[in-house]
Amino acid sequence: MNVAPVPPSLPHAAITITGLTKDFSINLRGVKLRAVDNLTLAVPEGQVFGLLGPNGSGKSTTIKIILGLLEPTVGECQVFGVPSGRVDSRLNVGYLPEAPYFYRYLSGTELVRFYGRICGVPKARLADRVREVIDWVGLSAAAHRRVGTYSKGMLQRIGLAQALVHDPRLIILDEPTAGVDPVGSAEISELILKLKTQGKTVLITSHLLAQIEDICDRVAILDRGKLILEGAVAELVGRQDQQALIVDTLPASELEELRGWLTARGHTLSAVEQPRTRLDQLFLNKISRSPKNGGQA
Amino acid sequence: MSTAKRSVPFSLSRLGIVAGNTFLEAVRQKLFNFLLLLAVALVASAQLFREFNFGSSELKFIADFGFGAMVFFGSILTIAATAQLFFSEIENRTALTLLAKPIWRTEFIFGKLLGVFAVVGVFCALTTGLLLALIYNRETALIEAHPEAFEAGRLIHYGDLLMMGVLQWLKFGVLAAITLLVASFSNTNLFTVVMGFFMLVICHLQYLARDAYSHVTALPLRLLVQGLGYVFPNFQVFNLADQIGIGQGIDPMVFVRVGGYALTYIAVFGALAVYSFSQREI
Ligand SMILES: Nc1ncnc2c1ncn2[C@@H]1O[C@H](COP(=O)(O)OP(=O)(O)OP(=O)(O)O)[C@@H](O)[C@H]1O
Ligand SMILES: [Mg+2]
Numbered sequence: 001m002n003v004a005p006v007p008p009s010l011p012h013a014a015i016t017i018t019g020l021t022k023d024f025s026i027n028l029r030g031v032k033l034r035a036v037d038n039l040t041l042a043v044p045e046g047q048v049f050g051l052l053g054p055n056g057s058g059k060s061t062t063i064k065i066i067l068g069l070l071e072p073t074v075g076e077c078q079v080f081g082v083p084s085g086r087v088d089s090r091l092n093v094g095y096l097p098e099a100p101y102f103y104r105y106l107s108g109t110e111l112v113r114f115y116g117r118i119c120g121v122p123k124a125r126l127a128d129r130v131r132e133v134i135d136w137v138g139l140s141a142a143a144h145r146r147v148g149t150y151s152k153g154m155l156q157r158i159g160l161a162q163a164l165v166h167d168p169r170l171i172i173l174d175e176p177t178a179g180v181d182p183v184g185s186a187e188i189s190e191l192i193l194k195l196k197t198q199g200k201t202v203l204i205t206s207h208l209l210a211q212i213e214d215i216c217d218r219v220a221i222l223d224r225g226k227l228i229l230e231g232a233v234a235e236l237v238g239r240q241d242q243q244a245l246i247v248d249t250l251p252a253s254e255l256e257e258l259r260g261w262l263t264a265r266g267h268t269l270s271a272v273e274q275p276r277t278r279l280d281q282l283f284l285n286k287i288s289r290s291p292k293n294g295g296q297a
Numbered sequence: 298m299s300t301a302k303r304s305v306p307f308s309l310s311r312l313g314i315v316a317g318n319t320f321l322e323a324v325r326q327k328l329f330n331f332l333l334l335l336a337v338a339l340v341a342s343a344q345l346f347r348e349f350n351f352g353s354s355e356l357k358f359i360a361d362f363g364f365g366a367m368v369f370f371g372s373i374l375t376i377a378a379t380a381q382l383f384f385s386e387i388e389n390r391t392a393l394t395l396l397a398k399p400i401w402r403t404e405f406i407f408g409k410l411l412g413v414f415a416v417v418g419v420f421c422a423l424t425t426g427l428l429l430a431l432i433y434n435r436e437t438a439l440i441e442a443h444p445e446a447f448e449a450g451r452l453i454h455y456g457d458l459l460m461m462g463v464l465q466w467l468k469f470g471v472l473a474a475i476t477l478l479v480a481s482f483s484n485t486n487l488f489t490v491v492m493g494f495f496m497l498v499i500c501h502l503q504y505l506a507r508d509a510y511s512h513v514t515a516l517p518l519r520l521l522v523q524g525l526g527y528v529f530p531n532f533q534v535f536n537l538a539d540q541i542g543i544g545q546g547i548d549p550m551v552f553v554r555v556g557g558y559a560l561t562y563i564a565v566f567g568a569l570a571v572y573s574f575s576q577r578e579i
Contacts, residue, residue, distance in 0.1 A: 118395065
């Protein structure tokens with residue numbers, strides 16, 4: 001894995017953000033709110049990149065600037081080398097907004113087809129492609145229902161489908177797992193990893209840090225608009241100076257023996273713990289639904 | 298790296314897709330059912346109000362009443378539908394998803410405009426069609442009852458009525474473009490609707506101001522009033538009611554000129570709306 005930070009000038013960056021600042025005027029007296037503060041960031045191509053930070057730290061604002069929906073106050077932003085704001089910068093981008101909401105009067109299939117047509121998916125392939133992405137997000141059973149009747153998690157799923165319909169190279173997901181059940185959440189993780197194997201770049205924000213840790217190659221953490229930390233996940237969370245050995249339960253006497261053995265060689269046994277299944281793992285094991293049936297409510 | 302830089306040309310087909318979706322929204326959100334009901338009720342009521350003198354004046358009354366109702370309700374429909382169809386995108390944040398696609402804001406705005414224009418077009422076609430049928434029916438009845446009054450054949454020029462319907466449609470198009478311009482910078486649906494009606498009144502009455510000030514000697518004031526006369530389209534231009542159906546008829550050249558007048562204003566207000574919308578943060 002390439003862990004060296006990619007300088008903005010290299011063509012391998014899917015997104016380069018340089019010195020980006022965004023102020024919102026929040027009242028008529030000209031009081032400004034700085035949502036993003038001098039942010040410089042590069043998202044390397046082909047990786048899954050996590051954008052983290054507490055509520056109101058400027059993640060969604062950054063994403064909207066990348067997509068040309070907001071104008072930066074200072075600084076610039078490029079997508080595959082094209083300045084965002086230009087229409088062609090969005091050719092290869094799929095976007096799932098946070099808390100998405102779609103035309104409630106369309107069915108799921110119609111909705112995805114609408115976006116596919118807007119993105120110029122060839123007519124001959126459109127119907128197949130629409131069916132394919134709806135199947136990926138596990139909404140096939142509800143595809144003919146009006147979007148107005150969808151639950152929160154189903155909206156996220158159909159949103160994911162519309163973001164993928166034109167087979168973009170860069171997929172930007174703003175909290176894709178908000179409101180999605182653990183099964184769906186795991187499915188989305190799986191989907192993201194699959195996209196990565198296809199060579200896609202994924203930019204994702206989420207408050208589920210465990211999930212981010214599992215799927216992201218790199219993360220950046222924002223706080224009040226400022227970049228606090230950026231780097232490869234393996235480097236940031238891995239502890240190079242320690243190792244965990246997992247063995248079946250030892251009797252106390254053998255444990256003491258092992259401790260002695262280690263001490264004799266100058267090592268310390270710093271913790272003996274009972275490993276626990278993570279609750280989400282337990283949930284996934286107990287809910288033995290076959291995947292891809294979410295939304296059959 | 299395959300940074301094959303494709304440029305994205307302006308596309309009428311994308312514009313059409315947005316327009317189609319806007320139209321579909323009007324249809325599926327039941328905006329239409331209500332309208333169709335209204336149109337039918339209105340035109341039908343023209344028959345109840347009819348005067349009972351014989352001959353052409355009754356037919357003219359039906360035509361006047363019918364078109365009057367069509368203008369009144371059509372204006373309400375145009376302003377309300379434009380504001381609603383625009384703000385449903387903004388408030389539901391569907392514009393966010395749509396504008397994150399490779400689409401020009403010009404395509405978005407003109408797509409919305411075209412969608413509204415189509416909705417209003419259906420309304421106009423329906424009311425005009427009903428009205429025509431009504432008048433034809435009545436004329437046929439009158440001919441049977443009083444053949445002597447119709448020795449020269451039918452009195453009503455149905456082609457003129459049709460042209461009148463088309464002109465009202467174009468006028469609603471101008472009104473929709475104005476409303477969309479207001480919507481493009483305003484924050485609320487309500488403000489847009491109120492401003493839309495305000496503009497409607499100005500456009501209907503601006504000729505009064507122009508007439509009143511045409512005798513004023515102070516040049517700056519006169520120029521100002523005339524200038525405003527160009528900024529706001531004159532909706533009286535579309536009102537060829539005096540010629541409706543009977544008498545000398547509508548001169549085709551006038552029809553073409555008025556049509557051109559409307560399309561020019563639609564293009565200009567549409568372009569201004571695009572400009573103002575391109576500054577907007579979604
Ligand atoms: N249109 C706007 N006008 C004024 N202020 C805004 C606007 N959009 C965002 N902000 C402010 O900018 C800051 C950053 O907001 P942003 O939505 O980017 O946060 P976020 O990191 O996505 O948070 P969350 O995790 O809650 O989604 C917040 O303080 C927010 O109030
Ligand atoms: Mg956010």
